[in-house]
Structure formats: C-alpha cells, structure tokens
Amino acid sequence: MTARANQLTKSFNREAVNGLLLLIVLVYCGVRLFQNAATVRTDRKQKEIRLLTPQSLPFLADKGVDVFGNPVVPSVASKKHPVYVFLLRGDRIDSDLSFWLDISRHTKKENITLIGYCDGQDCSSRVRRSSPLLPFRVIEYGEVTSSQALINADREGYLLGLIGVGKRPKKIKWRGANSTVLNISEELGRQ
C-alpha cells in the first residue's frame, strides 16, 4: 500500500513539474508575443498616420547639391527676405524654365531669392545647357524630407515660400490655367 502511495506521489510530482515547466515556457512565449503585438500596433498606427498625411512633411532647408555638383548652402529666409523653392519637371522643362526666367525678370528688384529643384536627368541636363542665363540656382540632389515636401506640393501645383526657421512655408499655386507670370510675380513680391 505504501509503495503504491509513493508511486502515485512520484507520478503527481512529475506531472506537477512538467506542468510548471510548460507553464513557464508558455508564459515566456506569451510575453514575447505580447511585445511583438505591441510593435505591430504602433507600427500599423504609424503607417496609417503616414499614409493619411503625406502632405504634412515639413520643408526644412534649401540645402543640397546643384546641377554642377556644387554644394548649395541654405539661404537665410525671413519675412522681409523670403525664399521661394519650386520644382522644375523634366517632361515640361522648357515651359517651366521660361516661366521662371520671366518671373525672375519681373521680380529682380524685389528682395527675394528663387531656388529651383530638378526632378531628374532630363531637367538637369537642360539646365546645365542654359546655366549662364539662369539667375537662380537649381538643386539636383536634395535632402529627403525637404525634397519630398516639395514633390508633394508640386503634385498639387504649388511652390513653397520660406519665411524663416520654424515657420510654416507658404504654399503658392503656380501650375494651372489661372497662374500667369504677372500674377505670380506680384504675389511673390507682395510677401
């Protein structure tokens, strides 16, 4: 009878130990899964926010490398001396260039700086060919955040007006039927 009781106790002991070990392993797995679940949650939240607000990227500085491979030091923008950045598209580079040459002629007395960004090889090679005529610098390699902000703005037809560090750039529509050299020049000079 005692031997049988001992055997039963041993068997329950083994079961208890195995159960306890399994419990520890499962709790550990649960903790790891929980950590990953937390990552998935923040990850998805981040994605949703970003996908919903692609336009919210800030334009930080007109810093980069121009079409000749020279570094471009960011301009000091202020309310009295705004800096206007715009994208030149390769597929319509001739009309874009002539538009901005006209703008620069109309605004040369104004206290403003114009900076163009090229959206690829078609644009940059064309700009290199006409460089002596250009009264503004053209960036070919830009910082990711600012370049993305400008590309986003340009897709809606806007240029960005910088008026100082930490201040939200002003968006001005320059692509479209209603935008002429005269009214854009006036708007840029009015700032």
Place this chain on the structure above:
Amino acid sequence: MTIEKITNRVIFPFLVVVILFDSGLWIYLKAAEIYGPQDPNLVYRSQAHPQYIPPPIGFSKENQNVSPVANANGRWAIRYASPKCHFSEEDEKRWSKLASQLRIKGYQIITLVPDGERSYSVGAQSLGPSLQEVYVDLGWLKHFRLSGTPTLLIFEGSHGLIWSHQGELSIFDPINALHEIDYWGKH
C-alpha cells in the same frame, strides 16, 4: 494542499488560460501581418512605376559623390532611417539581422537619412558597411513616398521593388522579406 490538488487546481487552469492567451496573441499577430498595409505599391507615387530603377546617386554630408552600384543580379536595398528617430532605434536589432542576411545574398545596402542634421556618423554601428546618402537625386526620390523612418525598400533587378515596409519590422517581416527575395530570385 496535496501536490495533486495543486496540479489540478492551480497549474492546469493556469495552463489553459495561458494557452488561450498565447493563441489569441498569435492569431492577432498573424492577422495584423496578413491584413496590414504591406503592398509595395503603397510607397510608389504613381501607378505607372518603372520596372527597373537603378540605385539612387547622391552625396554624403561632406558633399562626396556616392554612386552605388547594384550587384550583378541587380540586387540592392534602401533603408530610410535616422539616428534621432526612436522607431529607427527600436528597429535596429531586427534590421541588423536582416541586413546581414541581405549582404549574404549579395545586396548593396544604401542608407538614406532625412537630412544632414539627422545623419549617421561615419563608422556608426547602425550604418554597417552600407553607403549613406544625405543629398539624394530627386529623379529617384520622385518615384517614392518616403514619409517616415524607418522605411525599407528591397529591389530585385528587372522586377523592380519587390518588398517594402514602413515602420518597425515585426517578427514576421524579415521572414516575409527573405521569402520574397527567394521567390523573385527564381523568377
């Protein structure tokens, strides 16, 4: 209380609860993976995206030209990250493991950073042997929506972008990425 009672009344009920909890979490993770926005097309700006895109030419913070060349199979990857981003830091552990797998498979890795202020110092551990570009060709940038760090883009020759991920890598992402690489490598 006897051992039998402890086993029956404490450990086994606990086991059932933990098993249910773990299963629930596992199903949640799986569902998040399957139904999460993982389509590479999301990072493209337009539907008419090119099949083959060469790696972006760029410049370092010191204005040194960086011209990455994809390997013979056209394999290269972009990691958009920042040393000042909490999510990029958190992602570091999984990314470094995946990066070493990518290197073994012959991938040229290029790190893009948001701007000069948020670039990795030369020799930083996070950077590894990858090339870092601070000023990036807009002709390349215009194709993609790089709106947050970390973002990972993996390219495979003529197939173009085969895998992308915005945000921290989850436990399944490196497995998914390597699976895609193997799949496209054979096709």
